[in-house]
Amino acid sequence: MKSALAGLALLAALGLPFALSEFWIFIAIEVLAFALYAVSFNLLLGFGGMLSFGHAAFFGVGAYAVAILWKKAGLTMVLAFAAAPLVAALVAIVIGYLSVKRIGIYFAMLTFAFQMLLYTIALKAGWLTGGDDGITGLKPAGLLGDPVAYYFFALLLSAAAIYLIHRLVRSPFGYALQALKGNPARLQYVGVDVRRHRLATFVVAGAFAGLAGALFALSSGNVFPNWLNWTASATPIVMAVLGGIHSFLGPVVGAAVYVLLEVVISGKTEYWPLVMGCVILLLVLALPDGLSGLGQLLRRQFRGTGNG
Amino acid sequence: MAEPVLQVRGLSKQFGGLLALCDVNLQVERGEFRAIIGPNGAGKSTFFNTLSGWLKANAGRVLFEGRDITGHPPHRLTRGGIARTFQITSVFAGMSVLENVQVAILGYRGQTWRPWTPARTQHGELARELLERVGLAGEVGRQAGTLSHGDQKRLELAIALAGNPRLLLLDEPTAGMTARERLESIHLVHRIAGELGLTVVFTEHDMAVVFAVASHISVLHQGRLLAEGTPEAVRANPEVQQVYLGEAVIESEQRT
Numbered sequence: 001m002k003s004a005l006a007g008l009a010l011l012a013a014l015g016l017p018f019a020l021s022e023f024w025i026f027i028a029i030e031v032l033a034f035a036l037y038a039v040s041f042n043l044l045l046g047f048g049g050m051l052s053f054g055h056a057a058f059f060g061v062g063a064y065a066v067a068i069l070w071k072k073a074g075l076t077m078v079l080a081f082a083a084a085p086l087v088a089a090l091v092a093i094v095i096g097y098l099s100v101k102r103i104g105i106y107f108a109m110l111t112f113a114f115q116m117l118l119y120t121i122a123l124k125a126g127w128l129t130g131g132d133d134g135i136t137g138l139k140p141a142g143l144l145g146d147p148v149a150y151y152f153f154a155l156l157l158s159a160a161a162i163y164l165i166h167r168l169v170r171s172p173f174g175y176a177l178q179a180l181k182g183n184p185a186r187l188q189y190v191g192v193d194v195r196r197h198r199l200a201t202f203v204v205a206g207a208f209a210g211l212a213g214a215l216f217a218l219s220s221g222n223v224f225p226n227w228l229n230w231t232a233s234a235t236p237i238v239m240a241v242l243g244g245i246h247s248f249l250g251p252v253v254g255a256a257v258y259v260l261l262e263v264v265i266s267g268k269t270e271y272w273p274l275v276m277g278c279v280i281l282l283l284v285l286a287l288p289d290g291l292s293g294l295g296q297l298l299r300r301q302f303r304g305t306g307n308g
Numbered sequence: 309m310a311e312p313v314l315q316v317r318g319l320s321k322q323f324g325g326l327l328a329l330c331d332v333n334l335q336v337e338r339g340e341f342r343a344i345i346g347p348n349g350a351g352k353s354t355f356f357n358t359l360s361g362w363l364k365a366n367a368g369r370v371l372f373e374g375r376d377i378t379g380h381p382p383h384r385l386t387r388g389g390i391a392r393t394f395q396i397t398s399v400f401a402g403m404s405v406l407e408n409v410q411v412a413i414l415g416y417r418g419q420t421w422r423p424w425t426p427a428r429t430q431h432g433e434l435a436r437e438l439l440e441r442v443g444l445a446g447e448v449g450r451q452a453g454t455l456s457h458g459d460q461k462r463l464e465l466a467i468a469l470a471g472n473p474r475l476l477l478l479d480e481p482t483a484g485m486t487a488r489e490r491l492e493s494i495h496l497v498h499r500i501a502g503e504l505g506l507t508v509v510f511t512e513h514d515m516a517v518v519f520a521v522a523s524h525i526s527v528l529h530q531g532r533l534l535a536e537g538t539p540e541a542v543r544a545n546p547e548v549q550q551v552y553l554g555e556a557v558i559e560s561e562q563r564t
Binding site for chain 1: 360381382383386387391392394398399400401402403407408410411412414415416417418419420421422423424425426427428430467468470471
């Protein structure tokens with residue numbers, strides 16, 4: 001049932017660009033990138049029980065990596081793009097090594113601090129990052145310059161990446177992660193090095209966030225320091241919670257709703273963050289399990305009346 | 309003569325100014341069912357947690373089958389053949405009973421790095437066998453957190469057995485049970501340990517449980533080893549009687 005739904009969504013996604021204007025194709029690409037970003041974040045929060053408050057570090061590093069390697073270091077675009085998630089993974093190894101020793105709020109604060117460090121570097125190291133102005137002119141040339149082609153490129157990559165994360169969650173690695181979330185002490189006494197397991201999860205999540213960042217950078221054609229700002233770390237948190245952190249595809253739904261709300265509301269009023277905040281507040285209050293909990297709720301209602 | 313399974317030499321542990329363990333020496337031979345007893349605050353838990361790598365000792369060595377394992381982190385001890393259970397029942401509450409044992413088997417075998425194969429296809433058969441051994445064959449699909457207290461203890465035993473340990477450390481295995489459950493539970497452990505040829509070290513404060521199964525007893529008092537020997541010898545030891553009976557009288561007075 002669930003995989004049928006996912007298949008149906010994928011089929012719809014394949015036909016989508018032929019029904020949309022160019023503007024909406026770019027929005028669809030944004031949804032794809034942020035869906036991957038939110039799923040990578042939820043690997044940490046929903047499955048590993050680690051609330052990172054600095055996940056934007058990896059989205060931003062992925063974006064800056066493709067920009068710098070392509071525009072400043074002279075690599076080809078394809079190579080720079082392929083390197084972006086690896087650079088994000090390397091940064092995640094360093095930040096993770098120093099952060100996963102702590103748990104709970106201390107872990108959140110450490111990830112937050114490292115992300116702000118990177119934000120400062122992006123702002124101040126102008127020779128490398130372009131400072132305040134960021135790096136622009138990142139539109140791909142050739143085939144990928146076509147929005148529809150880029151859409152399919154993004155669809156292929158984010159769907160494949162989300163599938164990989166799905167396999168990971170269901171694998172022995174994911175079982176151990178689930179066990180770790182609930183009872184790290186017990187897990188140590190079945191022979192698992194809990195810290196290394198946390199670190200590995202952090203690095204995987206970082207690499208996929210980096211891929212999402214690179215995907216989005218080439219679609220929007222630029223990268224700015226505020227992608228590394230702390231508000232950018234709140235985005236995947238809101239998306240994941242909005243969609244439901246206990247469901248694997250919840251963050252995908254959350255990302256789509258978030259991006260669409262932002263587009264629709266910001267077109268209507270300059271106070272869009274206020275309206276957006278209220279809408280999200282209402283949704284979270286009404287649906288504590290996120291939008292993906294809505295289906296379950298309806299099913300239960302339906303069954304309830306059917307029995308009675 | 310065969311190597312002792314466990315040798316503890318001069319183990320000491322200090323918390324701030326409090327000396328919780330002082331120069332404890334202990335030797336456990338293969339196949340023993342060793343009880344560590346002592347009045348409240350005697351250092352049983354500290355001893356146990358230091359032994360199992362949860363706490364770091366200030367001084368002393370721990371040898372397992374002749375190899376020095378002092379200061380090894382829990383996951384390394386566990387992979388080396390030592391399993392433990394917890395005083396407060398500790399299972400993976402959100403996962404099914406079967407998944408609990410599966411994840412334990414994967415952990416002991418160092419297979420939790422596999423990122424691709426679905427985990428539910430791994431070691432299901434072996435996990436079922438273990439659950440059958442502890443009497444939980446009928447509960448494989450239940451969410452572990454919804455099991456009764458006694459059944460969670462059984463599950464924890466299955467988790468501990470999943471790694472084919474040679475030494476089993478049980479921290480108050482009957483805590484929180486009724487008197488009848490306690491004896492039933494410890495007899496189950498005793499029977500399984502016999503079948504598998506395990507060496508067991510357990511802490512316990514219920515004397516009925518201790519004398520029902522222990523092959524040897526070590527008595528801790530104020531962080532020191534007070535007495536050691538067969539149940540008969542320990543029972544007859546006047547020092548132990550003094551320490552213990554005094555405590556027992558006080559306890560029974562408090563209960564009434």
